[in-house]
Amino acid sequence: DAGVTQSPTHLIKTRGQHVTLRCSPISGHKSVSWYQQVLGQGPQFIFQYYEKEERGRGNFPDRFSARQFPNYSSELNVNALLLGDSALYLCASSPVGGYTEAFFGQGTRLTVV
Amino acid sequence: RKEVEQDPGPFNVPEGATVAFNCTYSNSASQSFFWYRQDCRKEPKLLMSVYSSGNEDGRFTAQLNRASQYISLLIRDSKLSDSATYLCVVNNPSGTYKYIFGTGTRLKVLA
Secondary structure (H helix, E strand, O other): OOOOEEEOOEEEEOOOOOEEEEEEOOOOOOEEEEEEEOOOOOOEEEEEEEOOEEEEEOOOOOOEEEEEOOOOOEEEEEOOOOHHHOEEEEEEEEOOOOOOOOEEOOOEEEEEO | OOOEEEOOOOEEEEOOOOEEEEEEEOOOOOOOEEEEEEOOOOOEEEEEEOOOOOEEEOOEEEEEEOOOOEEEEEEOOOOHHHOEEEEEEEEEOOOOOEEEEOOOEEEEEEO
């Protein structure tokens, strides 16, 4: 069975550019959450989507946006990249929204130079 | 005060040892608790959910103390393959469906 898949796995961008990260949840899962993890810290919540609607948003600037598609896959967009956006971006898949167990993809490692 | 606090370690233990990790959380209204394991430069993997009555999965035992807002993970008969960072996770009950991760506790099991 396919787990959570994220693409790309690694990415290097220049300050000021825009980036789009993609996530496909586990088959049958309807909820996707996005997290940012910087070195030495635990993941920080960015967004949760369930049935194509935003259900939760963390303390991130408006440069961060996301959406969920009818097939439950999701995109995370970050505009006007800053050096501080360099991190591992993790997508988590859950069967339903709310506080259920979440399963993570391998992440996208973004480096902003 | 951090919302979820863990001792960062590292905990260096010999194979076969028993080791315990603790985690405290600040919001008494939190309802969902988990332990995740994260290997270096990999994604977090769900180790176990934590239930009020405590629960066990093989060599791993998780306990929840709501009165003290404290979660623990006990690993018995440590294996070299248990070496990883263990993340304590608590839900934020504010309606944002947000999980709050601790910074993790590093475990190194030595041969």
